[in-house]
Every structure is written in structure tokens, then in C-alpha cells.
Amino acid sequence: MMKQVTAMLIGAGDRGANAYASYALNNPGTIKFTAVVERDEARRKHFQKIHNIPDDMAFANWNDAFAKGKLADAVLICTNESYHYEPTKLAMSQGYHILLEKPITQSPETC
Numbered sequence: 001m002m003k004q005v006t007a008m009l010i011g012a013g014d015r016g017a018n019a020y021a022s023y024a025l026n027n028p029g030t031i032k033f034t035a036v037v038e039r040d041e042a043r044r045k046h047f048q049k050i051h052n053i054p055d056d057m058a059f060a061n062w063n064d065a066f067a068k069g070k071l072a073d074a075v076l077i078c079t080n081e082s083y084h085y086e087p088t089k090l091a092m093s094q095g096y097h098i099l100l101e102k103p104i105t106q107s108p109e110t111c
Helices: 014-020 022-026 041-051 062-067 085-093
Strands: 005-010 031-037 074-077 097-100
Touching (some): 005 062, 014 022, 014 041, 022 041, 031 041, 062 085
Parallel strands (some): 005 031, 074 097
């Protein structure tokens, strides 16, 4: 039996919450979201509710989440593309497995 993967979602908009994270709801036992980062409070609360995430694992910004240390096995970064670089850099430094939407960054210098 495979170990259930834990994940943090950064960006609980349509693509992050519905396209990617819905996999966890449709395939119980494979992946569980244990943390969420979403600046929009209504989206954050909705994601918390359907994935049973406690308040202390729900964040309005990724700096607060990463400040707590590694919270899961993997992170899905589903923010607006202009906000991909910083959370990806932080996730890499903490050893997360990363699912990152393209593009990695909008700048050749940061790529």
C-alpha cells in the first residue's frame, strides 16, 4: 500500500482548488491537503472546509506558511503567474516536492 501524500496548496482559485485539488476529494487515501495559502478569505475558508484543514494551517500569505517550516510532503503552487517565483524558491529551500504551473517566472534572470 502506498503512503498517502500530504500537500499544501498555494492559490485556491479555480485551477488550484478545482482542477488540481479536487483529485484529493475524488481519490481518498492518495493525497491529503493539510495546509492552504490563499489571500482571499472566502476562498481560503471554503478550501479549509472541504479539505478539513484547521485554522492554524490556513494562511493569507506564503511567507507565514513557510515560516512554520515544512508542513507537507508536496506543495502545489497555483498562484497568478507573476507570483510563481518567490513561493517556488521558498519551497525548494525547504525540500518540498513541487507542482508548479508554468511559467516558472516571467524573467530570464530569475529563471
